[in-house]
Amino acid sequence: MGKPLASGVGVCSMCGKPLNAKGDCLACLLRTGLEGTGIETKPAGLAFGDFEVEQHADGSWWELGHGAIGVTYRAADKVLRRRVALKVIEVPPAARGSQAVRDRFLREARAAAALRHPNVAAVFQFGTSPDATHCYYAMELVEGETLAARVRRDGPLNSKDALKIAIQIARALMAAADHDLIHRDLKPSNIMLTTESEVKVIDFGLAKAITDAGGEMDLTRGEFVGTPTFASPEQFGGGPVDARSDIYALGGTLWFALTGLAPHPGKTLDEIRERKTRDGLPVAQLIARKVPEPLVKLLRSTLAIDPGKRPASARELMEAIQSCRRKLTRRIGASSEETAFRSKAFARALTNAKACVSDPESLRALFDSAARKASAISKKPFKQNWAYLQTMLRLIRAYYRGEYVQVSDDALVWIIAALNYLVDPFDLIPDKTPFLGLVDDAHVVELVMGKTRRTLDAFMTWETAVR
Amino acid sequence: MKETVNANTGAGNGQDRSDVFPSTHWSLVLAAGRSQAEPEMAGAALAELCQVYWAPLYGFVRSRGHTVHDAQDLTQSFFAYVLEHKIYARADRQKGRFRSFLLASLKNFLADAADRERTLKRGGAQIFLPLHEEQAREAESLFQTHSGMSNEDRLFDRSWAEALLAAALERLLADYKREGKEQLFKELRMFVAGGADSPPAYAELADRLRIAESTLRSHVTRLRARYREALRAEVRRTVDSETRVDQELRELFHVLTEM
Numbered sequence: 001m002g003k004p005l006a007s008g009v010g011v012c013s014m015c016g017k018p019l020n021a022k023g024d025c026l027a028c029l030l031r032t033g034l035e036g037t038g039i040e041t042k043p044a045g046l047a048f049g050d051f052e053v054e055q056h057a058d059g060s061w062w063e064l065g066h067g068a069i070g071v072t073y074r075a076a077d078k079v080l081r082r083r084v085a086l087k088v089i090e091v092p093p094a095a096r097g098s099q100a101v102r103d104r105f106l107r108e109a110r111a112a113a114a115l116r117h118p119n120v121a122a123v124f125q126f127g128t129s130p131d132a133t134h135c136y137y138a139m140e141l142v143e144g145e146t147l148a149a150r151v152r153r154d155g156p157l158n159s160k161d162a163l164k165i166a167i168q169i170a171r172a173l174m175a176a177a178d179h180d181l182i183h184r185d186l187k188p189s190n191i192m193l194t195t196e197s198e199v200k201v202i203d204f205g206l207a208k209a210i211t212d213a214g215g216e217m218d219l220t221r222g223e224f225v226g227t228p229t230f231a232s233p234e235q236f237g238g239g240p241v242d243a244r245s246d247i248y249a250l251g252g253t254l255w256f257a258l259t260g261l262a263p264h265p266g267k268t269l270d271e272i273r274e275r276k277t278r279d280g281l282p283v284a285q286l287i288a289r290k291v292p293e294p295l296v297k298l299l300r301s302t303l304a305i306d307p308g309k310r311p312a313s314a315r316e317l318m319e320a321i322q323s324c325r326r327k328l329t330r331r332i333g334a335s336s337e338e339t340a341f342r343s344k345a346f347a348r349a350l351t352n353a354k355a356c357v358s359d360p361e362s363l364r365a366l367f368d369s370a371a372r373k374a375s376a377i378s379k380k381p382f383k384q385n386w387a388y389l390q391t392m393l394r395l396i397r398a399y400y401r402g403e404y405v406q407v408s409d410d411a412l413v414w415i416i417a418a419l420n421y422l423v424d425p426f427d428l429i430p431d432k433t434p435f436l437g438l439v440d441d442a443h444v445v446e447l448v449m450g451k452t453r454r455t456l457d458a459f460m461t462w463e464t465a466v467r
Numbered sequence: 468m469k470e471t472v473n474a475n476t477g478a479g480n481g482q483d484r485s486d487v488f489p490s491t492h493w494s495l496v497l498a499a500g501r502s503q504a505e506p507e508m509a510g511a512a513l514a515e516l517c518q519v520y521w522a523p524l525y526g527f528v529r530s531r532g533h534t535v536h537d538a539q540d541l542t543q544s545f546f547a548y549v550l551e552h553k554i555y556a557r558a559d560r561q562k563g564r565f566r567s568f569l570l571a572s573l574k575n576f577l578a579d580a581a582d583r584e585r586t587l588k589r590g591g592a593q594i595f596l597p598l599h600e601e602q603a604r605e606a607e608s609l610f611q612t613h614s615g616m617s618n619e620d621r622l623f624d625r626s627w628a629e630a631l632l633a634a635a636l637e638r639l640l641a642d643y644k645r646e647g648k649e650q651l652f653k654e655l656r657m658f659v660a661g662g663a664d665s666p667p668a669y670a671e672l673a674d675r676l677r678i679a680e681s682t683l684r685s686h687v688t689r690l691r692a693r694y695r696e697a698l699r700a701e702v703r704r705t706v707d708s709e710t711r712v713d714q715e716l717r718e719l720f721h722v723l724t725e726m
Contacts, residue, residue: 012661020629021608025661029632030723032659032691033698034716387670387680457668464684 035465048136049127051075051086056406065146065189077124077138084124084138087203091128091135102128105135108181112137112204117175119168121192121202142200143410145454147253148188151260153450159295162257163325165191168199169250170321173314176204177243184241186249187230188256195410195451228272229262233305236273244307247317251302251310258295259285263303277305294327349424353416357409360400366416367396373423388456392419395459404462407455414451516565516704517546519634522606523626524573529610530619531577539603545576564715565705566627570620621722628719631705635698636660642693651676651686658687659694 012018012025019025046053046061053073054062062074070089077084095101109126116122126137147165151157157165169191176182183190183204192200228236232248235241255263263281266272281303286296298320304310311317356362371393392415398404399412407415517524521542528538528545548554554572609629613622636659643652654676657666666672673680702712702719 012663019661019663020612020633021605022633023662024633024636024656026629026632026723028661029636029659029694029698030628030720032694033632033635034720035691035695453668453670457670460669460684464687 046073047078048075048086048088048129048134050077050079050125051084051136051138052078053086054083074141075138083141085121085141085202086136086138088134088136091133109137111179111181115176115179115181115204117172119172119199119201120175120204121200123204139202140200142192142194142202143408144192144194144200145450146189147191147193147257150193151188151257156260156289157257159258159292159328162254163295163321163328165193165199165257166250166254166321167318167325169201169253170314170318172199172201173243173246173250174318176246177314182241182243183246183249184235185231186246186253188253191253195414228269229265230256232307233273233276234307236269236276242307243313244310247302247310247314248304248307250317251299255286255299255303258291259289261285292328294324298324349420350413350417352420353413356416357412363396363400363416366420367393367400370396370419370423388452389419389422391456391460392422392452394463395456398459398463404459406462407459411451411455415455418452513550514546517549518602520565520569520627520630520705521546521602522609522630523623524569525603525606526610526613526626527570527573527619527623528577529607530622535607541577545573548576564707564711566624566715570623624719624722628723631701631719632698635694635701638701639690639694639697642697652690655687655690659691 012028053075056062064072064074064085070087072085072087075084075086076082091101105126105128109123112123113126121142122140124138124140126135128135145153156162169186173183181204183201185203186201190201190203192202194200230249230252232241232245235245252263255261263285264272264275264279266275281300283296283300286299291299301320302310302317311320352366356366374389374393395404395407395415396419399407524545525538525542528541529535533541549569549572609626613625639659640649640652643649654672656662657664667675669680669683673683676683678686699712699716702715703709706712706715
């Protein structure tokens with residue numbers, strides 16, 4: 001029922017605490033049960049080295065993600081006073097006293113910290129807890145969502161967008177190769193897509209360095225740590241793992257982006273291993289999604305069972321991807337120009353929003369004006385967006401009253417821009433194009449909908465808790 | 468609000484005993500113990516409480532090194548002993564908590580376990596609480612989860628707190644079932660009890676349930692409020708006065724968060 005940790009215990013998606021046998025989270029039950037009782041439910045601080053894990057308004061830890069081997073929190077660097085993503089990993093009991101494991105983690109961590117590239121989430125600092133039960137490392141905090149979440153929410157990507165992502169991952173792998181670093185756990189949930197549609201690869205090398213516990217014993221014990229679905233066949237066999245394993249994983253990730261499916265899914269380690277080494281690629285999935293032939297060929301080569309038949313290096317992989325893209329561009333005559341911001345009206349709304357956020361008076365004026373206009377305009381053109389509009393207004397009201405501050409400046413800009421675009425309170429948008437679903441620019445709609453929806457959902461959750 | 472409290476209190480862990488034991492089970496047991504009046508009611512009230520909190524007692528016995536089967540037998544024997552010998556009649560009114568009473572009694576019982584065993588073998592205990600296989604399995608699972616704790620009293624308190632939270636949730640589920648809203652409860656359970664899967668967006672869930680988003684929000688708010696009442700009602704069953712409810716909740720909170 002729950003997602004298994006290394007210890008086999010499920011964790012709560014809301015607060016990251018272990019679930020009981022029935023799949024319930026006692027921490028959540030307790031917090032809910034004590035709401036309004038006056039009993040202080042905010043737990044004592046959770047800190048690792050210089051980093052203090054942040055909490056939501058209800059006292060729960062601010063979790064950014066969790067997986068089989070650890071939890072990533074939003075945390076504050078108390079020394080440098082900046083926000084970071086802090087990955088905390090429980091060291092397997094068998095590895096806690098091992099000097100070899102500690103050395104390996106330090107070696108990988110140093111290499112990862114030295115890796116600086118626009119497509120890699122930078123590692124700032126790393127360390128172990130005093131009792132050696134946990135390792136942690138602080139990474140650059142990336143605003144956005146994982147590729148896995150994007151595909152789950154919006155469905156498979158088109159070939160062009162998927163290739164754009166693959167190119168950026170390949171750039172990250174090339175930079176890693178310069179530092180003799182391989183990722184070893186590349187997968188859609190380790191690919192962050194920023195709000196500006198950039199790719200940032202997270203967790204380079206480090207997570208596996210800890211959980212592999214000094215060798216391939218995880219495999220021999222039948223406890224593959226992490227997600228085997230995207231791992232290369234040689235990672236199952238305990239054989240040497242090099243950059244070609246990451247190339248295989250990139251192929252699987254690209255496959256997932258295009259189809260929403262893993263090429264070789266399975267419920268057990270043995271089943272996945274069997275399929276990877278025995279079954280051919282389910283190319284019918286690609287055909288069903290109308291994936292062009294050059295891209296199918298690229299996937300076949302990256303997902304070859306024999307590492308010798310894959311591109312030999314990240315650089316060779318990049319050449320293969322670029323070649324594929326050129327063929328596709330010729331075929332469909334597509335322009336590679338960025339179109340997300342081609343709507344001048346929305347660009348103007350965004351500029352206004354940026355100005356408003358830093359100026360309380362402008363924000364207040366925007367709100368008052370938007371509220372007036374919203375109450376005056378006919379609801380009909382905004383039928384689909386009416387609930388969004390009302391929530392935006394409530395969010396901004398709560399924000400400038402200082403009641404709701406758990407929204408990043410960046411997210412607030414998008415909310416205000418969307419509001420601005422929706423009701424145009426200052427009559428600055430000349431074409432008066434209606435909003436979501438009606439605007440003639442799919443990219444703008446996608447960007448605005450994704451960002452505003454997530455921000456408004458978080459706000460509504462807060463509202464419910466407060467109420 | 469008061470009506471809600473009473474309705475929840477009456478759910479009785481899924482069993483419809485609310486008309487018999489309308490308020491504080493433990494106070495009823497204590498009162499019966501003092502006056503020797505209505506012993507059947509007191510015994511039945513105690514038996515019901517013992518069913519709910521079987522797991523923490525079992526875990527404590529296991530932490531003393533007994534095997535699964537021995538621990539099951541000893542726990543069952545303990546409850547039979549308490550009921551048969553009306554140990555609750557000696558409960559210290561000042562302590563006022565069922566939890567404290569049970570733990571102290573269990574320690575005494577175990578200290579004399581060898582004699583007790585001999586008595587049982589001679590057919591001394593005639594009162595048995597039914598033990599269900601699932602109940603035993605869950606109790607063992609709970610014990611295994613906390614078996615690393617070195618302090619047996621803390622293990623007991625923590626298991627007790629977990630049983631309490633779970634009992635409150637079961638009580639609420641029983642209420643929703645009675646109202647024909649079991650499906651709604653299942654859909655919204657995560658807003659009270661968390662879970663492995665991320666909660667869906669309100670708009671998405673409202674769409675799936677074919678209700679307005681505002682209605683969904685009201686349902687969630689109501690569910691959370693009802694859980695709070697169910698939890699208080701559950702605690703109320705194990706203490707002798709209303710004033711102890713907050714005190715007990717506070718203590719259980721510390722037990723669960725000091726890990």
